[in-house]
Amino acid sequence: MGTERYLTVIALTKYIKRKFDKDPHLQNVFVKGEISNFKQHSSGHMYFTLKDEKARILAVMFSRYNQNMKFQPENGMKVLIKGDLTVYEQSGQYQIYIKEMQPDGIGELYLAYEQLKEKLETEGLFSPKAKQDIPKYPECVGVITSPTGAAVRDIITTIRRRYPIAKIIVYPALVQGNQAAPSIVNCIKQANADGQADVLIAGRGGGSIEELWAFNEEIVARAIYKSELPIISAVGHETDFTIADFVADLRAPTPTGAAELAVPHIDELAERIWNRQSRLIRTMRESMSRQNIRLTRIRKSYAFRNPQKLYEQKLEQVDKYAEQLKRGAEKLFLIKQEEQKLLLKRLDRARPQELLQEAKQRYENSNKYLTRNMTAILHSKQKDFKHILSSLEAMSPLKIMDRGYSLVYSENGELAKSVKAVNVNDKVKIQFSDGSAECTVVDTEGKSI
Amino acid sequence: MTADKKVTFEEAMEQLEEIVEQLEEGDVPLEEAIDIYKKGMELSKLCHDKLKNVEAQIAEMITEDGKREPFAIAEEE
Amino acid sequence: MTADKKVTFEEAMEQLEEIVEQLEEGDVPLEEAIDIYKKGMELSKLCHDKLKNVEAQIAEMITEDGKREPFAIAEEE
Amino acid sequence: MTADKKVTFEEAMEQLEEIVEQLEEGDVPLEEAIDIYKKGMELSKLCHDKLKNVEAQIAEMITEDGKREPFAIAEEE
Amino acid sequence: MTADKKVTFEEAMEQLEEIVEQLEEGDVPLEEAIDIYKKGMELSKLCHDKLKNVEAQIAEMITEDGKREPFAIAEEE
Amino acid sequence: MTADKKVTFEEAMEQLEEIVEQLEEGDVPLEEAIDIYKKGMELSKLCHDKLKNVEAQIAEMITEDGKREPFAIAEEE
Amino acid sequence: MTADKKVTFEEAMEQLEEIVEQLEEGDVPLEEAIDIYKKGMELSKLCHDKLKNVEAQIAEMITEDGKREPFAIAEEE
Numbered sequence: 001m002g003t004e005r006y007l008t009v010i011a012l013t014k015y016i017k018r019k020f021d022k023d024p025h026l027q028n029v030f031v032k033g034e035i036s037n038f039k040q041h042s043s044g045h046m047y048f049t050l051k052d053e054k055a056r057i058l059a060v061m062f063s064r065y066n067q068n069m070k071f072q073p074e075n076g077m078k079v080l081i082k083g084d085l086t087v088y089e090q091s092g093q094y095q096i097y098i099k100e101m102q103p104d105g106i107g108e109l110y111l112a113y114e115q116l117k118e119k120l121e122t123e124g125l126f127s128p129k130a131k132q133d134i135p136k137y138p139e140c141v142g143v144i145t146s147p148t149g150a151a152v153r154d155i156i157t158t159i160r161r162r163y164p165i166a167k168i169i170v171y172p173a174l175v176q177g178n179q180a181a182p183s184i185v186n187c188i189k190q191a192n193a194d195g196q197a198d199v200l201i202a203g204r205g206g207g208s209i210e211e212l213w214a215f216n217e218e219i220v221a222r223a224i225y226k227s228e229l230p231i232i233s234a235v236g237h238e239t240d241f242t243i244a245d246f247v248a249d250l251r252a253p254t255p256t257g258a259a260e261l262a263v264p265h266i267d268e269l270a271e272r273i274w275n276r277q278s279r280l281i282r283t284m285r286e287s288m289s290r291q292n293i294r295l296t297r298i299r300k301s302y303a304f305r306n307p308q309k310l311y312e313q314k315l316e317q318v319d320k321y322a323e324q325l326k327r328g329a330e331k332l333f334l335i336k337q338e339e340q341k342l343l344l345k346r347l348d349r350a351r352p353q354e355l356l357q358e359a360k361q362r363y364e365n366s367n368k369y370l371t372r373n374m375t376a377i378l379h380s381k382q383k384d385f386k387h388i389l390s391s392l393e394a395m396s397p398l399k400i401m402d403r404g405y406s407l408v409y410s411e412n413g414e415l416a417k418s419v420k421a422v423n424v425n426d427k428v429k430i431q432f433s434d435g436s437a438e439c440t441v442v443d444t445e446g447k448s449i
Numbered sequence: 450m451t452a453d454k455k456v457t458f459e460e461a462m463e464q465l466e467e468i469v470e471q472l473e474e475g476d477v478p479l480e481e482a483i484d485i486y487k488k489g490m491e492l493s494k495l496c497h498d499k500l501k502n503v504e505a506q507i508a509e510m511i512t513e514d515g516k517r518e519p520f521a522i523a524e525e526e
Numbered sequence: 527m528t529a530d531k532k533v534t535f536e537e538a539m540e541q542l543e544e545i546v547e548q549l550e551e552g553d554v555p556l557e558e559a560i561d562i563y564k565k566g567m568e569l570s571k572l573c574h575d576k577l578k579n580v581e582a583q584i585a586e587m588i589t590e591d592g593k594r595e596p597f598a599i600a601e602e603e
Numbered sequence: 604m605t606a607d608k609k610v611t612f613e614e615a616m617e618q619l620e621e622i623v624e625q626l627e628e629g630d631v632p633l634e635e636a637i638d639i640y641k642k643g644m645e646l647s648k649l650c651h652d653k654l655k656n657v658e659a660q661i662a663e664m665i666t667e668d669g670k671r672e673p674f675a676i677a678e679e680e
Numbered sequence: 681m682t683a684d685k686k687v688t689f690e691e692a693m694e695q696l697e698e699i700v701e702q703l704e705e706g707d708v709p710l711e712e713a714i715d716i717y718k719k720g721m722e723l724s725k726l727c728h729d730k731l732k733n734v735e736a737q738i739a740e741m742i743t744e745d746g747k748r749e750p751f752a753i754a755e756e757e
Numbered sequence: 758m759t760a761d762k763k764v765t766f767e768e769a770m771e772q773l774e775e776i777v778e779q780l781e782e783g784d785v786p787l788e789e790a791i792d793i794y795k796k797g798m799e800l801s802k803l804c805h806d807k808l809k810n811v812e813a814q815i816a817e818m819i820t821e822d823g824k825r826e827p828f829a830i831a832e833e834e
Numbered sequence: 835m836t837a838d839k840k841v842t843f844e845e846a847m848e849q850l851e852e853i854v855e856q857l858e859e860g861d862v863p864l865e866e867a868i869d870i871y872k873k874g875m876e877l878s879k880l881c882h883d884k885l886k887n888v889e890a891q892i893a894e895m896i897t898e899d900g901k902r903e904p905f906a907i908a909e910e911e
Contacts, residue, residue, distance in 0.1 A: 137458045147510060153522045156508050165500060168508035170520045190511065270500055273462075276469045277493040283472040284486045284584055288577065291479060291535070295573050298542050303549035304566065307661045310549070310559045311654045314612070318654060321619045322647040328626030329640040329738055333731070336633050336689065340727045343696050347720045350703030351818075352713035356811050359710050359766060363808060366773045367801045371896055373780030374794040378888055381787050381843065385881050388850045392874045395857030397867035407864065415865035479535035483580045490587050556612035560657045567664050633689035637734050644741050710766045714811050721818055787843040791888045798895050805902055 010089065017087035020094060026085040028118070031057075031096065032104050035077045046073065050081065050096065059083070061098035071103050078104035082114065110209075113216050117243055120218070125225045125247045132230040132249045134261065135198045137269070140167040141262050142197030142229065144187040147172040151205045151234065151255035158259030163266050169197055175204035180214030185223040192228050200227065201258045202244065203234030215242035224248055234258030401433035419444055458499045465492040535576045542569040612653045619646040689730045696723040766807040773800040843884045850877045 007015075020026050033050035040046050044063025049056050059081070073079065083098040102110055120126060141159055145151045147170055156168055171187035174180045184202065191200050202224065204212070214220060215235045221243045224231050233248030234255045245251040252258035298304065401407070408416045409429040416422055426441045456464070468489040471477060477485060510520035533541075545566040548554055554562060610618075622643040625631055631639060687695075699720040702708055708716060764772075776797040779785060785793065841849075853874040857867060 135459060137462065139458075147520065156520075156522055168520070170508060170510040172510060172512065186513070190515075194511065266500060270497070273465070273493055273496045273500070276465050277490065277497075279469050280472060280486060280489040280493065281584075281588065283469070283475075284482065287472070287475070287477075287479070287482055288581060288584065291539070291573075292577055294539060295542075295570070295577060298539075298546050299570055299574075301546045301550065303546050304570070307563050307665070308658075309552075310554075310563060310661070311556060311657045314556060314616070314650075315654050317616065318619075318647060318650040321616070321623050322644075322651075324623045325619070325626065325640065325643040325647060326742060328623055329636065329643075332626050332629050332631060332633075332636050333734060333738060335629055336636075336693075336734075337731050339693060340724070340731060343693065343700055343727075344724050346700045346704065347696065347717070347724055350700050350717070350720075351815065352703065352708075352710065352717050352811070353815055355706070355708070355710055355713050356808065356815060359770070359804075359811075360808055362770055363773075363801070363804045366770065366777050367805075367899075369777045369781065370773070370794065370797040370801060371892070371899070373777055373783075374790060374797075374892055377780060377783060377785060377787065377790045378885065378892060380783060381847075381888075382885055384847060385878075385885060388847060388854060389878050389882075391854040392850065392857070392871070392878060395854055396871055397857070397862075397864050398871070400864070407868075415863075479576065479580060483583055486584070487587065556653060556657060560660055563661065564664065567668060571668075633730060633734055637737055640738065641741065644744075710811055711807070714814050718814070718818065721821070787884060787888055791891055794892070795895065798899065801899070802902070809903070 009092075013087065013089050013092055017089060020086050023085075028099075029083060029085060029096065030114075031081045031083070032079065033057075033081070035073050035079060036075050038073055038075050046098075048073070048075075050079075058088075058093055058095040059098055060095055061101060065099050066101070069101060073101065080104050080110065113243070116216065116218055116221070117246065120221055120243065120247065125221060130225065134230050134232065134250050136264060138166055138198035138263060140169060140197045141259075142169050142171055142191040142194075142200040144171045144173050144184060144191065144200055144202040145204055145234075145255070146175045149175065149205050151175075151203055154254070154256040155201055155234075155259040158256050159263050162260065163263035163269075165266065166263050167196075169194070171200075173202075175214060176207065176211045177214075181217035181220050184214060185219050188223040188227050188231070195229075197229055199262050200229050200231045201234055201252075201255070201262055202231050202248070203252070203255050203258060204236070205255065206236040206240065212236050212240060212242055215244035217243070220244055221247045232258045232261055398433055401431070406433075407431040419446055456495070458496060461492050461495050461499070465489060465496060468492065533572070535573060538569045538573050538576070542566060542573060545569065610649070612650060615646050615650050615653070619643055619650060622646065687726070689727055692723050692726050692730070696720055696727065699723065764803070766804060766811075769800050769803045769807070773797055773804060776800065841880065843881055846877050846881050846884070850874055850881065853877070 031050065033052050036049045036051055036056075038046070038048040044067065046059075046061040046063075046066055048059050050059045051057075061083075080102040081096065081098050082100040083096045085094060085096050087094050100114070124130065143152060143155050145155070152170060156170075159166055159168055169191075171191050173187040174183035188200065188202065191197055202215075204215075206212075212235055215233070224233070224244055224247045230249040232250045232252050233242070233245045234252040234257065235242045235244055238253035250261055252261050303309070407430070408422075409431065410416045410421055411427050413429075414421070416428065422428060422441050422444060424441050424444055428439050428441060430437045430439055468485050472482060472485060472489070508520040508522075509517050511517050545562050548562055549559065549566070622639050625639060626636065626643070699716050702716060703713060703720070776793050779793055780790060780797070853870050856862060856870055857874075862870065
């Protein structure tokens with residue numbers, strides 16, 4: 001148990017708020033009543049109580065919604081309101097949040113207008129997607145309006161002035177009264193059936209809301225929507241907004257404005273064509289000039305103007321090589337020649353003449369000493385011989401006899417050293433130093449000692 | 450050129466605009482450019498002729514029963 | 527040369543620019559260089575002729591266009 | 604020599620340079636040197652002829668090019 | 681001597697140098713020296729003849745080369 | 758004597774010099790000495806002849822060498 | 835005396851010397867001395883002849899040598 005079953009105030013309040021918000025009948029509610037307790041906050045938001053004799057409800061209109069309002073609300077003013085109901089949680093009060101507010105008085109017409117607008121908008125008739133493009137250069141403009149009004153005059157004059165080549169077809173329509181709406185619808189259908197016009201202008205001059213009312217009729221709106229030809233609406237003055245304006249492919253503020261929107265100005269157009277043409281020519285000339293400059297630059301480029309450069313340097317190089325080749329060959333030849341000469345010189349110098357001289361010298365030496373040495377030996381031997389010979393001669397026993405001695409040799413040739421060695425009648429030989437004599441012994445006599 | 454006759458003024462103008470823009474963007478090859486240029490010049494001439502050659506039109510009114518009648522502005526108004 | 531006729535002006539110009547660059551870089555083999563140079567001369571002539579041709583076409587059209595009379599209607603007003 | 608005709612200028616020049624270097628370095632046998640030198644002379648002549656040929660071609664092209672008329676547009680500017 | 685004809689200049693020079701060195705070193709027997717020297721003289725003559733031959737060929741080629749016409753364009757500049 | 762022909766000049770000279778030395782030493786028996794001397798004289802003649810021969814060859818070579826023509830190129834410089 | 839022929843000059847000289855020494859010693863009977871002396875005289879003759887002989891040979895060889903022609907080159911220098 002405990003307190004779980006008890007709701008918090010906020011929970012309860014949120015629950016209630018959700019109930020309000022979900023209920024379709026409490027959204028886009030149309031309410032009428034009288035303003036009291038009106039206050040406008042400095043932020044622009046409006047706060048007041050909407051009441052009638054029997055009830056009251058708190059109302060809020062935020063500045064976002066009220067800033068384009070054509071009237072200023074005040075206490076006691078009766079107003080028509082469109083808005084959503086919801087709960088303001090902090091005070092637990094339900095309030096109506098106003099989106100649109102009109103002073104009450106037009107009454108049913110205005111309500112009908114709003115309701116139709118709402119309906120058609122929901123159906124998507126105002127959607128930008130449903131809008132057709134207005135042809136830029138219409139050949140034929142269909143005008144749906146009163147043939148007698150100022151509007152038709154303004155439109156035709158304007159078109160004539162701006163774009164005289166466009167054909168104008170007027171589809172005369174009733175633009176006010178009960179028959180106006182079907183008449184306009186008829187014209188739209190007729191124009192579509194014709195198929196001549198490229199664009200339609202549907203509208204009328206200014207007037208009261210009742211006078212303009214045909215353009216708020218559903219059949220007109222649907223006819224405009226259905227039209228295969230694009231339609232420019234031109235109803236009343238700039239401030240007048242009709243359903244037709246919403247559903248038309250283009251809204252013009254005035255009939256003159258519609259004509260200006262429907263056709264271009266022919267001079268401007270011609271100017272435009274001239275302009276495009278001259279741009280074409282200029283662009284083409286510029287492009288040509290650019291290409292020409294580019295080509296000229298290329299043709300004047302160094303490489304193109306001086307094709308000789310392609311080979312001149314090479315030519316120089318060939319000549320250089322040829323020269324080097326010649327010099328190289330000559331140099332090589334000279335080197336070889338020099339080498340050969342040098343060798344030849346060395347060979348000359350190495351000629352074995354010196355060797356020959358040396359050999360000769362050597363030979364001469366030996367040759368000289370050969371005989372000299374031989375002669376020396378001979379002389380030495382001769383000398384030795386002479387020496388010995390004189391020694392021999394000095395020792396000659398024959399020299400004793402020089403003093404008067406003689407030698408006596410017996411008959412047998414022996415030296416007779418004693419008288420006993422000889423007998424009488426022996427033939428003896430007496431040797432003198434300088435010769436000999438043959439003698440016969442006559443007598444012998446021994447020596448008495 | 451005969452084919453071009455069926456081109457509406459609007460189409461011709463649009464093509465002309467496209468061509469001018471194309472050329473002005475500048476990266477169109479020369480041969481193509483001269484073709485485009487020619488086409489552009491033709492279109493320009495075509496548009497120009499269309500503006501020039503049409504006589505001023507008289508406004509017509511088609512009555513409820515489908516009859517056509519010239520429409521004169523009520524000058525008196 | 528006949529094959530080159532199908533080369534567009536831009537292709538020819540691009541080739542020509544490449545050739546100039548090649549030649550200006552300078553280290554192109556001799557035989558190749560002379561071929562390149564010839565090719566360059568041909569391309570140069572080709573581009574020149576194409577430009578002359580285009581120029582003539584433009585000139586012709588401008589002359590034609592120049593004769594165009596002003597708007598009659600515009601003057602009436 | 605006929606085989607050499609297919610040698611490019613640059614190849615011939617390279618061969619010539621090698622020969623020159625060989626000769627300048629000096630360590631070439633004498634009998635070989637004369638052959639190398641002959642070869643070098645032939646190469647030099649070949650290169651020379653190729654250059655003459657190129658020169659003639661260029662001269663011809665320049666003459667032809669000289670006859671070409673200048674641009675009208677270029678002069679207008 | 682006929683066999684020597686196939687000897688290259690450099691080979692002959694090398695042999696000659698060897699001979700010269702041998703002779704310069706000096707300890708060659710006399711008769712051998714005279715034979716070597718004779719050989720040296722022959723080699724020297726061979727080298728000399730080879731050089732004369734090459735000289736003649738170079739001279740001839742240079743003369744031929746001299747006849748070559750100079751470049752026309754190169755002179756113009 | 759024919760066998761001696763194969764003796765080189767140097768060998769002959771060495772023998773001769775030995776002989777001279779032998780004789781110089783002096784204590785050679787007379788008969789031996791005269792034999793040696795004779796041998797020496799023979800060797801001396803051999804050497805003499807060899808020298809004459811060499812001398813003649815050299816003389817001839819010098820004469821031949823003198824006839825050799827000089828180089829043209831070398832003189833140009 | 836024939837046997838003596840084979841005696842060399844030096845042997846003969848030695849014998850001679852011995853004979854001189856013998857004689858110098860003095861105690862040789864005169865008769866013997868005379869014999870020895872006689873022997874010495876014979877030997878002396880032998881030596882003398884040998885010397886003469888050698889001298890003659892030398893003289894002959896010198897004469898021969900003298901006929902030999904002198905060196906040409908040697909004189910030139």
